Amino acid sequence: MSAVELMMMIQGLSLPTTKMVESIGSGVSPSVYRSYSFVSGDTIEHVVIARAGERAMLQLIHTAAGAAYTANFNLEEGVVVSTSGANIVSASISALGGGWFECKAVVLVASNVTNNVQARMSAAGNLPYAGDGTSGLYIRSIMLRRQGLTANLFPSSDPANAAFTKQNVTVTPTTSPNAPSLITLPDTVEELYIRAIGRMSATKLVEPSGSASPSVYQAKSAVLGDAVVWKVIAKKAERYRLNLFSNSAAIFNCTFDLENGTASGTGASIVALGNGWYECTVTVTATASASTNWQHRIFAASGTHPYVGDGASGLYVQSSKLHLNGGANLFGDSENLSTSAWTKSAGVTTVANAALYLGLLANGADIGGDPYEDGSTELIALKWAALGDSITIAGFYTSVIASQTRMVLTNLGVSGASLGQSTTAYASFGIYNQIANIPADSEVVTIAAGINDFGAQEVVLGVLGQTTTATFYGALWAAVVAIRTQAPNAKIIFFVPYSGDSTHATHRIMRTNGQGNTLDQFMRAVREVALLTSCAYLDVGGESGLGYFMPASYTSDGLHINAAGGLRYGSYCVEGLRRLSRAGYFGA
Incomplete structure (x- = not known):
């Protein structure tokens, strides 16, 4: 919110807003x-801040x-009121x-597609309808943004x-x-959160192995005389020299x-943002009307291009935005350089969500204290073996x-x-037998077992203290013993199974299997054996949001997670792993 808007609120005035008024007609x-x-x-999040007028029904839609x-x-x-669509995650x-509300639809994009993103209103939720030419509702702002970020993907929110x-x-x-007035607290809070705590949202640009000229770029045109401002927010990783380069239209070479x-080079300037992040700016005037590649180039500690890379080193970019004559940003996906919108030179790789931005509290030097580590650093490059079933x-x-x-x-x-011995036609020990294939130098082993033991193989549940694979309790114990032998230095983590939703016939809570047991008993067994063996567990089935009441959009059949469900499962586990890391679980 601007200072002017804040003063308007203090003085009891309304903030600028708009009213949508329907056209008159029988089918609008x-x-x-x-x-x-x-x-x-x-x-992607489609977010509209709105208030009812004569009409109260708002629809956010992309078809x-x-x-x-x-x-x-x-x-x-x-x-x-309702949600639908193959790609919706939540609303x-x-x-x-x-009387104002923030209305949000979250969508997980499955394929590249271009179409109209709409905010629609109606009288009673039905479209089309008969409009009277005077009725409507109020809208304060319309935004499209990537989850975890605040930048509006539309050129305006008005x-x-x-x-x-x-x-x-x-x-x-x-x-x-x-007219209705509002302080837009959600955006303010989100911005403060990113500044203080940060988001894992920066892209890592990684050089190839061997002699190369690593570059990530988009081609955009400029016209003779255009005022060019290019701003890149970046942070060092193994490499610390970022070169911004163009050899046509606007010619510059800034490092x-x-x-x-x-900073060096014509038009180059740099501003420290904190926690190692810098805003790197190039300000020049276009000297010709032409298209050019606006290149982010990685340089080694000395020299320019080419140089011999190691295939792993690079630097971080949070955002890259190009403006001509003070206009809107021209780059697509300006806050995710890992997407197909960006061309990568031969051998260059990119890793999305690879670094924390901005997170000023994560660096104690910025606030006069000791650095804060959220547990991410210790996880990097750990060798992880994942045991499980089809979901894994x-x-x-x-x-x-x-x-x-x-x-x-x-x-x-x-x-x-399953992990244990089957009592049905399904095969026994499928998960347990994979222990022999765990690399001996594994540092983390996760076990996601129990859903088939309950619903398909109907393994005998057993009791705590049993140690053989004849029962589920015993198979959990036996798995720990076998993993300790196969990978002596590995930290073992159990993933508690989640229930299928209410539509699934067998693999769910509220059902008794052929052995007379319920899924929650198998979930409890995982927790109890983890505690008994001093192994960690992440309660996917109890805390992740996956389970009997999960949205249909999380699975393909009521049980097997799709990309949306995988994001929910994986994100929950990532936070759990960081928590364990902070507690020293992965230490010597």
């Missing part, structure tokens, strides 16, 4: 929309396959006071702005003292020392953990497998 679908190019793998979602909100009752509505197309509706700014905070081998949660922790994964999951 009032909509404010803008086209956006979704990128596969992104988790194209790959990023399909619909979320319906009642602004009088403050509830999410929420939060009261902000004065619904009246020409950046948005209006269909069957007029959008009129209003500053009437009677930024991310260790010492210095599918890779949806293991890929999230590997990406966010940078542990080195050996996935030993086996589809349809």
Whole structure:
């Protein structure tokens, strides 16, 4: 919120807002929309701050396959009415006071797609409907953003702005003292959180092995005389020299020392942001009308390009934004340089969500204290073997953990497998037999067992204190013993199984199997054996949000997680692993 807006609030005046007024007619679908190019793998939030007027039903929608979602909100009752669409993760509505609500739809993008992102209103939730030409609702802002970040992917958040197309509706700014007013606390809190605590949102640019000229870039055009401002927020990793380069249209060659905070080259300047982050800026004037590659180049400690890289070293970039003549940012995916929007020179790799930004409290030097470590550093490069069933081998949660922790994964999951001895036609010991394939130098071994032991193989449950694979309790103990022999230095972590949802026939709570046992008994067995053997456990089935009441969008069949469910599973485990790291679990 600007200082002017804050003063308006203090003096009892309203903040600028808009009113959407429907067109008159028998079949209207009032909509404010803008086209956006979704990128596969992104988790996107569509956020609208709105208040009921004569109309109270708000719909957020994108219909194209790959990023399909619909979320319906009642602004009088403050509830999410319904959700649908193959890619929706969740929808929420939060009261902000004065009748205003933040309405949010979260979507996990499955494929690259470009289509209209719409905010629509209606009389009773049905579209189209008969409009009277006078009724409407109020909208304060429309935003599209990547989850965990605050930057608006639309060029404006103002619904009246020409950046948005209006269909069957007029959008009129209003500053009437009677118009609703609001302090946008969610954005403020999010910004403060990022500044103080930080988000794992920076991309690591990694050089190739051998002689190369590592670069990540987009091609954009400039016109003779354009005022060019290029801002890149970056931090050193193994490399600390970032070079921003263009040899056409706007010609410059600027190098930024991310260790010492210095800059060289025409138009180059650098500002320290804290916790090792710098804003690197190039300010020049275009000398020709042409297209050019706006390159982020990694330099070694001395010299320029090419140089001999090691295939692992690099530096971090949080954002890269290019402005011509004070206009909107021209780069797509400016806060994630790992996407296909960015071209990578031969051999260059990128790792998304690889570093904490901004997190000033994470560096005690910035506030006069000792540095804070959230546990991430100790996890990097740990050798991890994952035991489990089809949920593990599918890779949806293991890929999230590997990406966010940078542990080195050996996935030993086996589809349809159990840990213990089967009493049905399904095979026995599928998970247990994989222990022999754990690399001897593994440093972390996770065991995700129990769901098939209960629902498919119907392994005899047994009791605490048993030690053979004839029962589930015994198989858990035996697995710990066998892992200790196979990988003596590995830290063992159990993942408590989660229930299938209410639609699943067998692998769920509220059902008794052929042995007369319930899934919660198998979940309890994992917790009890973990405590008995002094091994850690992460309570996926009890705390992650996966289970009997989970959204249908998390699974493909009521049990097996998809990418959205994998993100939920993996994100929960990453936080658990960091907590264990802070407690010293992975120490000698």
